[in-house]
Amino acid sequence: MLWLATFIPFFAREASSVAPNVDALFLFETAVTVFFSALIFILMIVFAVKYRRRSPDEVPVQIHGNIPMELTWIIIPAIIVAVMFVWGAKLYILLARPPRDAVHVYIVGKQWMWKIQHPEGAEEIDMLHIPVGEPIECILTSQDVIHDFSVPAFRVKKDALPDRYTTVWFTADKVGRYPFYCDQYCGTFHSHMRGFVEVMRRSSYETWLAGQSTSGVSMPAEGAKLYQSFGCIQCHGTGKGPSWVGLWDSKVHLANGQVVVADGAYIRNHILDPRDWHVEGYPNIMPTFQGQITEEQIFDLIAYIKSLATTPGPQGVAVPPPAKNGASTTP
Amino acid sequence: MGTGNSIALSKPGEEYRVHYLNAKYGIKSWLLTTDHKRIAWLYFISTSFFFVIGGLAATFMRLNLVSPQGALVQPATYNKLFTMHGTIMIFFFLAPAVPTVLGNFLIPMMIGARDVAFPKLNLLSWYIFITAGATFLWCAISGGVATGWTFYTPLSSTYTNTHVISAAMAVFISGFSSILTGLNFIVTIHKMRAPGMTWFRLPLFIWALYATSIIFILAMPVIAITMALLVVERIFHVGIFDPALGGDPVLFQHLFWFFGHPEVYILILPSLGVISELIAAFSRRRVFGYEFVAFSSFAIAFISFLVWGHHMFVSGQSIYAGIFFSAMTMAVAIPSAVKVFNWIATLYKGSVALDAPMLYALGFIGLFTIGGLTGLYLASTGLDIFLHDTYFVVAHFHYIMVGGAIMGYMGGLHYWWPKMTGKRYPEHWARVAALIIFIGFNLTFGPQFILGVEGMPRRYATYPPKFQFLNIMSSAGASILAVGYLLPAIYLLWSIKYGPAAGPNPWGAKGLEWTTASPPPVHNFDVIPIVTEEAYAYGHEPAVVGSAAS
Incomplete structure (x- = not known):
């Protein structure tokens, strides 16, 4: 869904397999929002002008209500939110279930840095190198307070909790460098707790892995x-x-x-x-x-x-x- | 403006009349008053004070965010600023503003009573509120607190070395003020209605405050307990929330949001009630679908207790819990939509006058619609994962809280100002201010939706340079918004001394509060009214404009 990124120039880049699905729902909800906001504003302005008070003691006809109309504006919003609910829940389940062949990366959040361990032994801080096109599952925990590992370009995030493991998975589908952030307020230097995901081709990834001094011991x-x-x-x-x-x-x-x-x-x-x-x-x-x-x-x-x-x-x-x-x- | 006949008639030399403002003089007559109208003023002054403090914190935040490195203060200070802004605005301005200022003033007047059910308790509520406010100010002066208004553990219980205990105690105490106010309102509405004032003749503002009061007495004890547990853990290291002590780090979020989400409906429901009054008065119409609007307040209040987990979609809670909370949250959209559509239908074929309160009401409807619809993005579990804890959330809730709750409060304040003071404010200035607030508001918070979609996290003292342009836009908008708020502060104060006399019913509005003099006599009504018609009965007789009933 590249066209979406072009259509909305300010959108965070789409760089994961699930990002287009998330953006499709975003677009649907934006269409609903724009439609109903415009409808409300237009009706308000039209009525305010058309039925403006023409004399100080004008008394308009009184209408008490209308049950079919009430039902209309109960049922139509109910259907629309039901669609949003089902669509959102399907995405939620998709995002909660990592593919079984995902490679594990271990991430510890600390005040105020991200410590990342690769199974091969490479360790990095505030940088995450991953191969493109392969599912990655991050096992998150925290050494102190609650943090949150968020990669907007992948449309995923998950809290990193002390004393608990949580997971977040993604398959990056475009080579490039994408920012990640701590999204859960975690103390003084919360806003410094950010870094980059470097999505690389398999071959460059392996070169990078081999060049890591810590890679000797897996x-x-x-x-x-x-x-x-x-x-x-x-x-x-x-x-x-x-x-x-x-x-x-x-x-x-x-x-x-x-x-x-x-x-x-x-x-x-x-x-x-x-x-x-x-x-x-x-x-x-x-x-x-x-x-x-x-x-x-x-x-x-x-x-x-x-x-x-x-x-x-x-x-x-x-x-x-x-x-x-x-x-x-x-x- | 067609309703200003009384202005020409009333001159400063009008005959002397005893009313609640001049019945007694001196500081003691105010601090020991049990008159609900004077207590409303005590709240008005104190909540306005907190609004200024909370607004100043926001001003420094917006100034700081002009530069990616932070233009003004260190991150530690910035964190204290947003904590102060959130805590003050929520607990010491938004939650009390409409219920304790407009509600206190109007509930007895609207139902035809001489006071609330427990006048002394009403005064006690204010003293508790002031104690809570003073405790928070003491916290701020002694160095402040940097946990965010949400006090998440274990940051708040173990890791931060800022003043958590005094802040938590302030919130703890303020809860009791709200509980007593809620109790007082519920009893008043049940027991003090004038003869003939049946439930379905009540103004919708009363229905909204009744629903709010129920949330007050059910949700506030929970925050009090939560804050008490937090203090116990922080002082005595009892393991409740901190896993290092054997606690559960997510338990706090469950407790906090079990209170916290009903709390945000406490902030908006009273304003929803105000809007129903304004729409009716300024289109001279019975609110379309009165019963639906009344019950939608209750639907919102009820569902509010079943949605707390939507704050925790990315916290690692069970996905099935997440899906349940998503469904419940979606359901809130329905009563909200019912209100908006009924208001719009009320305008249809009405007699619409665009006085300042109505401008606020129309602004409210538009911004509340945007705020509500953007809430659906966050209720959609899979989409929330993308937007959670970004500026999208900040923009969304400011559309509800500022575009909604404060707009409603401002509209209500202008509408009932002539009743409260007996004076009229300058209408032209008021309309200009309403317009400036609308524009400034959208410039401030509109760009924040985009920042969120670009991925900027909330509560960031510093940020990557690519976000700078939109942040500058937002800060520029905030300065316009500040001017918009400054104007009413000036002309409303001016009007107390120099404004023309209002007369009992300057708007030609229906409702018992408009049948008595402005300012009202000490006991509201010389004779307790007997109610023979429904609320907003504009059709039964031509509206009487500016009649001098006294």
């Missing part, structure tokens, strides 16, 4: 190191605690009877709050790592655990995949 490899240095190995490598092999995306039976999916949020919760997430059949002895481990290190551990997955395919992190057993059908 996130899983970094996680494997932490597995040793934090002493996770002492239990999880000896059978005293559950093994991490095949843990990713599996169903975990907790001691309290709950069954949860081992996604990123579960792993994070377990590291920080082990007593509340005690796994059935194992002694309740894991200490908390609250205050000892950074959000970035947790991401590394998640990437490591994910790399130990025995079933190929899904990488759902915050939102458990809707299809429970459909994993193996995905190529």
